[in-house]
Amino acid sequence: MGKHIRTVNANQAILRSTLQGRGCGECQASCQSACKTSCTVGNQVCLKEKKQ
Amino acid sequence: MIHKFIFDDTRMVFDVHSGALHIVDELIWDLLEAYGALPEEELAQSLSGKYLEEDISEALEEIKELTDKNILFSPDPLGGAYKPPGESVVKALCLHLAHDCNLSCRYCFAGQGKFGGAPGLMTAEVGRKALEFLVNSSGERHHLEVDFFGGEPLLNFDVLRMLVDYGRSLGREKGKEIKFTVTTNAILLDGRIGDFLNKNDISVILSIDGRQGVHDAMRPFRDRKGSYDVVVKNIKSFLESRDYRDYYVRGTYTALNTDFSCDVEHLASLGFDNISLEPVVAGEKDHYSLRDSMFSQISSEYEKLTRSILKMTKEGRHINFFHFNIDFEGGPCLPKRMSGCGAGHQYLAVDPPGTLYPCHQFVGREEFVLGDVFTGVRRGDLTRLFRNSHLYRKEGCGQCWAKFHCSGGCHANAVIHNGSIEKPYSPGCLLAKKRLECAMYLAQWKNAPDKS
Known part of the structure; x- marks a missing residue:
């Protein structure tokens, strides 16, 4: 944490890294969860990540 | 690409392409207004009446440090292009x-x-x-x-x-x-x-x-x-x-x-x-x-x-x-964020007689009948259309700061309001962005050292 900037998610916030070894599609379809009328993908859980 | 916003006096900067969320003070906020557009000396000079010179130098160092770590002004990991998987599976x-x-x-x-x-x-x-x-x-x-x-x-x-x-x-x-x-x-x-x-x-x-x-x-x-x-x-x-x-x-x-x-x-x-x-x-x-x-x-x-x-x-x-409820420490991978809800290829709806549609919102629309559960998908052209309508094919999404969280929004809403799955329903975009800002504010509070 710097004097002027606090990074909330410094350790995990590299989306680029999720291009490798991911994209398996085992996650939930986003409209099956609770919305049914407004697609939201950012709040879906990655099953691979959950198991680690 | 960054997105700056203020919620109840908390200044937040979201780095779109890495997913990093930063809480910044007023000095950083002011510097980021013209960072990259002005030479550093000129930028520092423009704020010298408001801040001490040493504070400005220190803040510029912090910006550089995060930029070097690829969590501020990070480049698009996909370079603005994406090729979805060639074959569809229904899940x-x-x-x-x-x-x-x-x-x-x-x-x-x-x-x-x-x-x-x-x-x-x-x-x-x-x-x-x-x-x-x-x-x-x-x-x-x-x-x-x-x-x-x-x-x-x-x-x-x-x-x-x-x-x-x-x-x-x-x-x-x-x-x-x-x-x-x-x-x-x-x-x-x-x-x-x-x-x-x-x-x-x-x-x-x-x-x-x-x-x-x-x-x-x-x-x-x-x-x-x-x-x-x-x-x-x-x-x-x-x-x-x-x-x-x-x-x-x-x-x-x-x-x-x-x-x-x-x-x-x-x-x-x-x-x-x-x-x-x-x-x-x-x-x-x-x-x-x-x-x-x-x-x-x-x-x-x-x-x-x-x-x-x-x-x-x-x-x-x-x-x-x-x-x-957004997980800023992880969450879905980029391929998932590019493909969105999966309607029309990974996710289908079935009506009582067994007709297949791209999703529940399309049921009853004859032009979107994909096939039926007895003989399978007949409209390969439609499933391809949905599979290929990823984030970077949607109008305006490539330049949007919320793209990796909403993934281009609801296909059905786009069709209902704009007649094309590649033209997102803009009021839905406004709401998605507002909800994302609110989620970020709550996430930063949970992470804050002082939770007063």
């Missing part, structure tokens, strides 16, 4: 067990459950074929999903029960795991049905709109009597029987309750922790439809809801509001 079905309903909800996009057609229940035979279609179309995918939907699916409970048993045995035989969910208005949710759902680990989405006046105005029985009392009694009794696990209560807000934070608070006061409240999908002529003139007020309402949820959190009550 989720929305099974319309009943095109009929015991309520007469005024905003029902399903036309009181019938989706513009005749009322009808799905037969066991069609249901079995649908499950076989799913399993046989799922390629290497292990986890599959089936949502029992309607109309009101519990009007066809015997078939639901049979399909869960059949799905389990089919899954064992084919090495698949099928997760079942039910979306219900809770009118028929009695002890017998509740026991079955509990014993079979079936997740449940329970429809309730909030305050009694709001709920009863939009969700009456066919004789126009309100359904609130029956719904609340049944939901409470059911959730107690499963220790309040695996559920969402889900409501719809309309032009008649743009003060919907009160409805979320009401649902929380009833003891419900997992809450989703969604904007109504309606035509412009409907008196309850959300109009452009309301969006500023709706944005303020989401802010009000954020403060309310934060207050409850500080008091020890943890409300999981669906659209604010």
Whole structure:
């Protein structure tokens, strides 16, 4: 944490890294969860990540 | 690409391409206004009347450090281009067990459950074929999903029960795991049905709109009597029987309750922790439809809801509001964020006669019929269209700061309002962005060293 900037998610916030070894599609379809009328993908859980 | 915004005096900077969220002071905020556009010396000079020179140098160092770490001004990891997988597999079905309903909800996009057609229940035979279609179309995918939907699916409970048993045995035989969910208005949710759902680990989405006046105005029985009392009694009794696990209560807000934070608070006061409240999908002529003139007020309402949820959190009550529940430490991978909900290729809907559609929102639209569960998908052109309509094919999405969280939004909303799945419904974009800002504010509070 710097004097002027606090990074909330410094350790995990590299989306680029999720291009490798991911994209398996085992996650939930986003409209099956609770919305049914407004697609939201950012709040879906990655099953691979959950198991680690 | 960065997005700067302020929520209740907290200055936040979101680095779009890495997903990093930074809380910054006023000096950094001011520097970022022109960072990259002006030479550093000139930038420092422009702020020298407001800040000390040494503070400016220090702040510029911090910006450089984060930039070097690729968590500020990070480049697009995909370079603005994406190629989806060549082959489609189906991993989720929305099974319309009943095109009929015991309520007469005024905003029902399903036309009181019938989706513009005749009322009808799905037969066991069609249901079995649908499950076989799913399993046989799922390629290497292990986890599959089936949502029992309607109309009101519990009007066809015997078939639901049979399909869960059949799905389990089919899954064992084919090495698949099928997760079942039910979306219900809770009118028929009695002890017998509740026991079955509990014993079979079936997740449940329970429809309730909030305050009694709001709920009863939009969700009456066919004789126009309100359904609130029956719904609340049944939901409470059911959730107690499963220790309040695996559920969402889900409501719809309309032009008649743009003060919907009160409805979320009401649902929380009833003891419900997992809450989703969604904007109504309606035509412009409907008196309850959300109009452009309301969006500023709706944005303020989401802010009000954020403060309310934060207050409850500080008091020890943890409300999981669906659209604010975003994992900034991980979450979905980039391929998932590019492909969105999967409608039309990974996720399909099946109506009672067994017709396949891209999703529940398209059911009844002849031009979107994909095939049927007996003979499979006939419209490969449509499934390809949906598969290829990823984030970077959608109008305006490549330049949007919220792109990796909304993934281009709802295809159906785009078609309904703009006639093309590649032209997102812009009011939906505004709401998605506001909800994301609120979610970021709550996430930073959870991470803050001082939680006062």
